[in-house]
Amino acid sequence: MKFTAYILDVLTDSVYPARITIADGIFKEIVPIHVTEETKIDVDGLIVPGFIDSHIHIESSMMTPAQFAKVAVRHGTTAVVCDPHEIANVCGIEGVEFMIENASTVPFNFYFAAPSCVPATAFETSGAKLDSEDIEYLLKKPEMVALAEMMNYPGVIGADNEVLSKLKIARMYKKPIDGHAPLVSGKDLDKYIEQGIVTDHECSNFKEAIEKKQKGMKIMVRDGSSAKNMEALFDFSQRIEHYKNQDSFGIIPNEVLSRRLHSPIFDFIVSDDKNPKDLLNGHLNESVKKAVDLGIDLIKAIEMVTINPAAHYDLDGGSIVTGSQADFVIIDNLHDFNILKTYIAGECVFDGENVLFDVEDVEFENTINADKKSHADFDICFDGDECEVNVIECIDGDLLTKKSTAKLAVKDGIVQPDIFQDVLKISVVERYGSNNVANAFIKGFGLKKGAMASSISHDSHNIVVVGYSSEMMAEAVNRVIDNRGGIAVVSEDFEDSLSLPIAGLMSNEDGHDIAKKLTILQKMASALGCKLTAPFMTMAFMSLLVIPSLKLSDRGLFDGDNFEFIDVIRN
Numbered sequence: 001m002k003f004t005a006y007i008l009d010v011l012t013d014s015v016y017p018a019r020i021t022i023a024d025g026i027f028k029e030i031v032p033i034h035v036t037e038e039t040k041i042d043v044d045g046l047i048v049p050g051f052i053d054s055h056i057h058i059e060s061s062m063m064t065p066a067q068f069a070k071v072a073v074r075h076g077t078t079a080v081v082c083d084p085h086e087i088a089n090v091c092g093i094e095g096v097e098f099m100i101e102n103a104s105t106v107p108f109n110f111y112f113a114a115p116s117c118v119p120a121t122a123f124e125t126s127g128a129k130l131d132s133e134d135i136e137y138l139l140k141k142p143e144m145v146a147l148a149e150m151m152n153y154p155g156v157i158g159a160d161n162e163v164l165s166k167l168k169i170a171r172m173y174k175k176p177i178d179g180h181a182p183l184v185s186g187k188d189l190d191k192y193i194e195q196g197i198v199t200d201h202e203c204s205n206f207k208e209a210i211e212k213k214q215k216g217m218k219i220m221v222r223d224g225s226s227a228k229n230m231e232a233l234f235d236f237s238q239r240i241e242h243y244k245n246q247d248s249f250g251i252i253p254n255e256v257l258s259r260r261l262h263s264p265i266f267d268f269i270v271s272d273d274k275n276p277k278d279l280l281n282g283h284l285n286e287s288v289k290k291a292v293d294l295g296i297d298l299i300k301a302i303e304m305v306t307i308n309p310a311a312h313y314d315l316d317g318g319s320i321v322t323g324s325q326a327d328f329v330i331i332d333n334l335h336d337f338n339i340l341k342t343y344i345a346g347e348c349v350f351d352g353e354n355v356l357f358d359v360e361d362v363e364f365e366n367t368i369n370a371d372k373k374s375h376a377d378f379d380i381c382f383d384g385d386e387c388e389v390n391v392i393e394c395i396d397g398d399l400l401t402k403k404s405t406a407k408l409a410v411k412d413g414i415v416q417p418d419i420f421q422d423v424l425k426i427s428v429v430e431r432y433g434s435n436n437v438a439n440a441f442i443k444g445f446g447l448k449k450g451a452m453a454s455s456i457s458h459d460s461h462n463i464v465v466v467g468y469s470s471e472m473m474a475e476a477v478n479r480v481i482d483n484r485g486g487i488a489v490v491s492e493d494f495e496d497s498l499s500l501p502i503a504g505l506m507s508n509e510d511g512h513d514i515a516k517k518l519t520i521l522q523k524m525a526s527a528l529g530c531k532l533t534a535p536f537m538t539m540a541f542m543s544l545l546v547i548p549s550l551k552l553s554d555r556g557l558f559d560g561d562n563f564e565f566i567d568v569i570r571n
Contacts, residue, residue, distance in 0.1 A: 001346060004033060005043035007320050008334075010307040013299050015334075017041060022326045025345030030322050043330060045340050048302060049319050050078025050327035051284040052109075053271050054309035055149075055178065055201050055220050058099065059086035059505040060273035060456070060537070062498075062514050065099055066359040069108035071276070071511040073350045075283035076329035076339045078109055081313055083148035083178075085115035089460050090367050090503045092118070092128030093137070098364070100143050107344050107357055109327065111315060113148035113178060114138035116166055119460050120151050121545050123565065124553035126460035127367065127432045132165040139173045145313045146170075149180035150197055151459075151546040154563050157184075157191045167195045176313060182400065182547050185211055193217060199312075201270055202547070204400060205232050209266060218312065219266035221304075223287040225275040226537040227399050230287070233266060234294040267312070269304045275537055276515040277522075289337055298334055361508040366484045368455065368504055369433040370463065373477050375470035377437045378427050380415040380568060387415060388570040390557060391423055392542060392550045394444035396532050399541045403550045403559075404443055405570065415569070417441065417468055419448050419529075425470070428543050429463040429477055430554040431455065431504070440557045440568050442466060442542065448529035450491030451476040452521075454536055455504035458544040462554045466539055480504075487536055489524040496521060 001022045007030070008015050017039070021029040033039065053072075058080070061068050065082075072080070087095035096115065103110035114135050119126035130138075138144055147170035150156060155163035170177050181192050182202035193215055201220035203209035209219050222229045269287045284305045291301040310318020317327040326346035332338045342350040349356050380389075386409055393402040406423045409416045417424050426442040429435075451467025453476035463480055467473040472490050479488035479497050485504025488497035498517045500507050507514055518536070525535045532538050545551045548560035556565045 003042040004039070005041060005047045008046060008048040008299070008302065010049060010299065010303050010319050011321065015046065020047075022346040025326055025347070027320060027322050027324050027326050030320065045330045045332050046334065047320060047328050047330055049306040050317060050329055050342065050344065051076050051305045052079040052081070052309040052315065052318060053077060053284055053305070054081045054268045054313065055199075055270035055272055056080050056082050057086050057273055058082045058084065059503075060225070061276050061279055061511070062456075062500060062506055062518075063276060063511055064359070064362060064502065064506050064508065065103035065110055066106045067508075067510055068279075069103075069106045069110075070355045070357070070359055071279050072283055073108065073342045073344070073355060074339065075285045076331070076342055077283045078327040078329070078342065078344050079111065079315060079317055080109070081111045081113060081145060081309065081315075083113045083115060085118055085148055085459060086461060086505055087503045088115040088118045088128060088130060089120070090127045090505065092130060093134060095128070095503060096138060100141070102362060106359060107347060107349055109315070109317065109344065110143070111145045111313065112141075112143045113146040114144050115148050117149070117151040117459070117546075120458075123545055123555060123558055124460045124543070125430050125432055125434060125436070125462065125555065132162060132169055135166045136169045139169065139175055144175070145315065146176045146178055149178045149201070151180040153181045153184055153192055153546070156195055156197070157188050164195065167197070171196050179217065180546065181212075183208060189215060199268075201272055203233060204229055204398065206235050209233050213265060218268065220268040220270045221266050222270055222272045223290060224270075224272040225278045225534045226397070226541060227272055228397050230269070230290060230294060234291065234296060267304065267308050269301070273537060275518065275534060276511045277518050278534075280511055280515050285337060285339055359510070362502070364502040366501070368431050368481055368484050370429060370431045370481050371435050372481060373429065373437070373474045375474050377429075378425060378439055378465075378470040378473045380425075380439050381413050382410050382415050382569055383413065385410055389415065389441050389568055390550065390566060390570060392426065392440060392442040392552065394442060394532075394538055394542060396444070396538070399544065399547045401542070401548070401550050406441065406443070408441070419468060422446055424466055424468055425473065426464070426466045426542060426552055427473060428457065428552050428554045429465065431462050436554055438552055438554050438556050440552045444532070445535065445539075446529045446531040447525075450489065450528040452487070452489045452525055452530075452535065452539065453477045453480050454487045454539060455480050455485040455500065456487070456536070456540045458541055460543070460553070461504060462543065464539055464543050487518070487521055489521050489528070491528055494524060496524060
């Protein structure tokens with residue numbers, strides 16, 4: 001294939017016309033040309049490198065890798081570095097190999113990172129465990145390009161032998177090690193970085209991110225469905241203050257300072273977790289536009305999703321250069337940034353209207369091993385008329401939670417939720433055969449009645465449920481069990497559910513069908529009073545113990561700041 005086009009060169013930050021030759025999926029020749037009145041430019045638009053999401057959990061899209069690819073190519077995404085630790089927590093190496101096999105059935109660049117923390121902590125029940133021998137087995141696979149996020153930062157800082165063994169194996173195989181260190185700073189951060197951990201995607205404010213950057217880490221800026229940190233990390237007021245502090249003697253010229261303000265000091269834009277509804281509306285293409293709206297230079301923003309991740313993970317792609325795999329996108333212009341066509345290895349996979357490959361259904365065994373529940377399973381008992389309780393306070397658009405307290409009434413020996421304080425009940429139901437249930441209270445969901453439940457609950461993916469009444473909570477959980485996994489919303493007036501029979505995380509349905517059902521469920525949750533932007537994804541993170549400050553596992557209420565269990569009832 002030979003053609004002429006204007007290309008965006010992310011290596012020189014320039015746009016120029018060129019004659020391009022592609023053969024065997026590779027850019028064989030790229031020759032700059034001089035445009036005259038007689039010159040014919042074959043491509044109507046601009047060619048840019050295909051976009052690379054350098055940190056994503058495919059399972060959060062609720063689609064199989066193959067179905068995910070069908071949606072992603074519409075938005076110009078040609079590659080992802082995915083961490084399959086969601087399915088690994090459910091069914092171990094078998095789950096990881098399922099993801100690799102399914103990914104291989106479509107023309108899309110799936111790169112994988114070996115899940116480092118399965119389970120994420122020793123304070124929850126998961127369906128599998130990956131030790132250092134398993135990590136070495138996975139890192140030998142050609143599809144593996146990194147050791148995935150090391151969430152057990154206390155284990156790193158405290159020099160846990162098994163944790164350090166996994167890190168040593170990754171270094172031995174010369175694989176980059178991704179980090180996960182929310183709010184870790186000072187000497188603890190130094191100890192974390194000393195183990196060769198080179199990225200972090202958990203920064204929630206500029207001060208945290210700049211400390212990690214100054215200590216040599218590469219910073220991933222999240223623009224996902226639940227965690228959206230772009231505004232905080234691209235905050236101009238904080239950046240101006242930072243540069244003023246750096247240049248207290250006035251040495252740096254104003255024009256240099258201005259350029260630095262518009263250049264990102266961070267390295268990648270990533271999704272981390274993206275639900276199907278949001279993914280249908282856009283992927284990295286929309287994140288790039290958002291970065292520009294926040295004042296980041298356009299070409300620099302594009303580099304954060306092309307050459308930067310390709311160079312870091314040693315991927316074949318990320319730039320339009322001779323010898324590289326021919327992954328590229330045709331956009332209309334740099335202002336509107338609309339995707340006209342997507343090419344992978346020189347073949348068109350999206351022609352502007354249709355995705356040009358098909359996806360087949362897959363079979364997967366039932367992974368939900370839980371007995372049906374009754375209302376009594378979700379009651380918290382107390383002998384008295386009133387009690388003070390610890391409360392998880394969730395924050396819309398953030399994975400961090402706050403510690404809060406509330407005084408609640410007790411009726412017939414059962415502690416009651418209080419919709420006037422927006423204090424609801426939250427429970428985690430173990431799904432792997434032990435059938436234990438942990439109960440607590442949560443603030444921020446806004447439900448006035450009913451309940452919603454999901455088998456997506458990071459990272460062990462037990463069943464999490466939030467509701468006002470124990471009866472509705474039991475009904476929602478039982479609906480999830482009947483569906484072999486999924487999401488359910490129930491009330492006295494209506495109920496509906498989304499079945500996710502593949503490990504309780506994914507469906508064979510395409511993104512449009514899943515998103516349609518998810519939209520219905522979200523509207524139902526809103527009708528019950530829920531005020532969160534992404535209620536099911538937010539609920540899914542209320543059991544992720546490695547992100548502060550207060551979370552719930554199937555074994556109890558967990559203080560993420562001190563890494564210990566605490567009582568629900570304070571007195």
